[in-house]
Amino acid sequence: MSVAIHVDKVVKKYEDHTVINGLSLTIKPGELFTLLGPSGCGKTTLLRMIIGFNSIEGGTIKIDEQVINSIPVNKRKMGMVFQNYAIFPHMTVSENIAFGLKAQNANKKDMQSRINEMMKVVRIEDHHAKKPEKLSGGQQQRVALARALVINPNVLLMDEPLSNLDAKLRVEMRNAIKEIQQKVGITTVYVTHDQEEALAISDRIAVMNKGVIQQIGKPEDIYLRPNNLFVSQFIGTSNVIKGVIEKNQDGCFVVFNDGYREKMENLSDTVGDGHHVLASVRPQEFIVTSDTNALAGVVDKTIFLGINTHYFVTLKTGETVEVVQNIEDHALIPEGTAVNIKVKPKLINLFDEVSEMTLIKAGE
Template sequence: MSVAIHIDKVVKKYEDHTVINGLSLTIKPGELFTLLGPSGCGKTTLLRMIIGFNSIEGGAIKVDDQVINTIPVNKRKMGMVFQNYAIFPHMTVEENIAFGLKAQNVDKKNMQSRINEMMKVVRIEDHHAKKPDKLSGGQQQRVALARALVINPKVLLMDEPLSNLDAKLRVEMRNAIKEIQQEVGITTVYVTHDQEEALAISDRIAVMNKGIIQQIGKPENIYLRPNNLFVAQFIGTSNVVKGIVEKHQDGNYVVFNDGYREKLNNLVDTVKVGQQVLASVRPQEFVVTTDTSAIAGVVDKTMFLGINTHYFITLTSGEKVEVVQNIEDHAIIPEGTAVHLKVKPKLINVFDAASEMTLIKAGE
């Protein structure tokens, strides 16, 4: 049966430096929960606190209702998959998977049955007698995953497990990990700095920065409606364009440079006339238009990538933006061409310029 993980106001200090200060979150039973953020944000530190490699200077971590702060690593019933696989080079695939079972003194009959079952789950049964140096990176990661799961842990922890693989293998393995995790049904905490990987694999994501959780939510919610400017810029590509709020009888508007304005029906009621804002506009949320009242700019660089063409444009304000257009809808625009841009008002996000927090109504 899957377990929940409750992290309550945990603190991690190194001498006079506090990495995590009062962080709280709950991971639901059976979900694949991803800690996402830049290097040094505290995500791996938190993962190591959960498994017991790092001490806890404050707060509590519970698995269901049991506080595990002082429980030794080998008693926590958790499996870990590391960035560098950490499989033994002198052992075969089968021997590597058996390692944890031997430590648990599992009898030979049950051991072999569980090894065989797990090799089938991760699809490496045809390689059972091979040494790691005869395996691809993806196959080695499958061995590491099998070794972590074969001991029937309550929780599976994964620390940047795909970072050493090439791009094609990363996509293949992230799909395999998601499929295996769903099949086994184990509560999983997954650490990565790769936004696309997190979006593809996660049930929920916690975006971290400087030891603080910026936002927790489903991948689509975090991507479409980030809580603040940091999340908007960290998750995918986002242009930031300055604007000012106007209020008229028919609603709220954001005015961009050149006087171009768009009505936004989803701004919070507390916005004020003249409030300075930052609009986060993803490249596909710009529209190239013949309307000369729109934002003016010049195409600096054109990059054709098959279905889409990417344009790197300098606006008259000096702001630089990236615009993506579908090749079916537009002929390729030559470099040096003057263009005008509109935004898709229902899709863009707007943040207060001072606090950098969202000004979009919750749920819209």
């Protein structure tokens, strides 16, 4: 039976420095929930508060309805996978996986059955007698995962588990972790600073910055409709262009600094005429066009990446933007070429210039 995790107004202080101040969130039973943010944002601190490695100076953490603030680490029924794997070099794969079961005084018959089962789940049964030095990085990570899961924890915690792997192995292992997590059905809290990893693996993501949750949502919602400019720029690549809102009898328009305008039909009712905005436009949300009602600029740099070509365009306003075009739709544009580019108004995001909060109507 999967459990829920309720974090209610928790506080973490180190001497006179407050890392987390009144943070709240709820993790649903059985979901893979990712804490995503830059280094030092508090995500690992929160993870360590959940498992009990860090003290809690305020608020409560509950597993279902049980407050766990004062419960010792070894009584919380949680498994953890660390960034450096933390597997024992002098033990075989089987012995590493058995470590937690021995600490629980499991009987030998049940223990061996459970070890065999878990090795099959993480697909390392052929390596049961090997020492870690004979294993690849991905195989070592599977051992660490099996060791965390073999004790039948209520919660699995993972702290930057793929950061020591090369790019190809990271993709392979993130797919494996998602598959294993779904198969086991365990509530999982996953920490990473890698946006692509978070988007690929998560049921929901909490984006953090400076100890504060900026947004919680499904990967597609956070990517397409970020709550604020920080989330927009942290999740994927985003160009930021200044503009102003113009309202007249024909509707609501965003007007960019060189006079190019686009009608917006998804803005909040609070947005008024003359409102200064920041437009967040992802590279693929630009269109190269012959239309003169567009942003005018010059291609400074062209990078061909197979199916897509990335262009770095300096606009007449002096702003530089990245534009991605499908090579099947457009011939390669040489560097130094003057171009006109438009935005896709239904996809772009507008933020208040001062507060940097979204101006897009909820649900649009």
